[in-house]
Amino acid sequence: MPSQVELCDVQKGFGERQIIKGVNLLIQPSEFIVLVGPSGCGKSTLLRMIAGLESVDTGEIRFDGAPVNDRRPAERNVGMVFQSYALYPHMTVEENVAFALKIARVDAAERRQRVDEVLDVLQLSALRNSRPSQLSGGQRQRVAIGRSIVRKPAVFLFDEPLSNLDTALRVQMRLEISRLHHRLRNTVVYVTHDQVEAMTLADRIVVLEAGTVQQIGPPLELYERPANKFVAGFLGTPQMGFLAAEAVGHGADGLSVRICASGVTLPFRGQGSRQGNVTIGIRPEDCTLCAPEQGHLAGEVLQVERLGSDTFAFVEGGGEAPVAVRVGADRDVPAGSRVGVTFDPARCHLFDDSGVTLPPHTA
Numbered sequence: 001m002p003s004q005v006e007l008c009d010v011q012k013g014f015g016e017r018q019i020i021k022g023v024n025l026l027i028q029p030s031e032f033i034v035l036v037g038p039s040g041c042g043k044s045t046l047l048r049m050i051a052g053l054e055s056v057d058t059g060e061i062r063f064d065g066a067p068v069n070d071r072r073p074a075e076r077n078v079g080m081v082f083q084s085y086a087l088y089p090h091m092t093v094e095e096n097v098a099f100a101l102k103i104a105r106v107d108a109a110e111r112r113q114r115v116d117e118v119l120d121v122l123q124l125s126a127l128r129n130s131r132p133s134q135l136s137g138g139q140r141q142r143v144a145i146g147r148s149i150v151r152k153p154a155v156f157l158f159d160e161p162l163s164n165l166d167t168a169l170r171v172q173m174r175l176e177i178s179r180l181h182h183r184l185r186n187t188v189v190y191v192t193h194d195q196v197e198a199m200t201l202a203d204r205i206v207v208l209e210a211g212t213v214q215q216i217g218p219p220l221e222l223y224e225r226p227a228n229k230f231v232a233g234f235l236g237t238p239q240m241g242f243l244a245a246e247a248v249g250h251g252a253d254g255l256s257v258r259i260c261a262s263g264v265t266l267p268f269r270g271q272g273s274r275q276g277n278v279t280i281g282i283r284p285e286d287c288t289l290c291a292p293e294q295g296h297l298a299g300e301v302l303q304v305e306r307l308g309s310d311t312f313a314f315v316e317g318g319g320e321a322p323v324a325v326r327v328g329a330d331r332d333v334p335a336g337s338r339v340g341v342t343f344d345p346a347r348c349h350l351f352d353d354s355g356v357t358l359p360p361h362t363a
């Protein structure tokens with residue numbers, strides 16, 4: 001049965017260093033949660049704490065309401081797949097998958113039935129007698145997943161399981177993991193650095209920074225309504241462009257915000273009255289190139305990235321970093337040319353001095 005997993009003010013340090021700084025998270029049965037965040041922010045540590053491989057300093061981890069802090073990994077009914085999956089080289093695919101059941105003394109008939117089922121789900125039946133050295137990376141990865149799911153764990157924990165596969169295999173395995181989840185409906189906590197994996201697999205994404213949860217929500221909600229500048233900048237490639245600006249007054253058409261680099265003032269409807277430093281955030285797909293004198297921003301095209309389906313121009317317009325603009329794939333924008341960039345203030349995000357998203361004024 002799928003489990004509900006609850007983290008209540010969970011904290012963890014190594015020596016003097018506080019790594020997990022009070023995480024609260026309620027994961028519903030069958031939910032697919034993806035943990036993202038910069039390297040070293042504590043994703044693997046958190047996953048290992050759920051598995052029981054790391055102790056909890058303070059706070060509580062509960063499975064279906066019952067505290068599991070003191071339960072050993074084997075008593076938690078979790079399956080883990082790591083980035084570096086070590087298969088037993090001297091065993092066949094079938095023996096690798098069956099091993100945990102053998103250890104658990106599951107009788108031969110049932111073992112055979114469960115292994116057959118898993119090999120079938122993972123499309124490994126034809127390879128059952130092969131050894132790991134005879135398999136491709138993606139096939140090995142599937143065996144590692146098979147080893148974990150054959151035990152029917154209530155909770156699956158994946159730590160960057162696809163990061164050492166090539167692009168084509170990653171895409172294939174991503175679809176397989178998604179299909180598997182629809183079929184098995186286990187609770188999943190999945191760590192990845194891959195934006196596409198996070199956006200496509202997750203029911204909800206958890207963004208961690210330095211051991212603290214920045215935002216939890218469905219992928220598109222986080223993309224469209226980031227709670228702060230960190231989340232806004234973390235999700236989306238190329239990154240959201242950030243422009244230093246100043247709130248200079250409130251008029252009939254909203255808050256007037258002046259872009260520092262260009263001096264252009266834009267009205268932000270629905271914003272309350274305020275003064276002082278703010279940051280405007282704008283995504284590449286919400287920007288348009290124009291003549292320099294017509295832009296809300298003007299500058300030199302530093303670099304052009306042509307990805308086939310999309311082309312991005314990176315414009316040095318005096319912001320924190322060059323602003324990425326998505327242009328039509330067929331549009332020729334030479335690097336070094338001077339361009340203007342326009343955008344609709346309604347598509348912009350506004351952040352206060354501390355990086356918190358300014359909420360729409362709801363008076």
Ligand SMILES: Nc1ncnc2c1ncn2[C@@H]1O[C@H](COP(=O)(O)OP(=O)(O)OP(=O)(O)O)[C@@H](O)[C@H]1O
Nearest residue numbers: 014015019037038039040041042043044045046193
């Ligand atoms: N056993 C340990 N002893 C001491 N410090 C540790 C230990 N395990 C992890 N850390 C530290 O805790 C921090 C978080 O590590 P963790 O492996 O959880 O990061 P991560 O978010 O998974 O990063 P990455 O994306 O690079 O895998 C790091 O600064 C790391 O050095």
Ligand SMILES: [Mg+2]
Nearest residue numbers: 043044045159
């Ligand atoms: Mg890690």
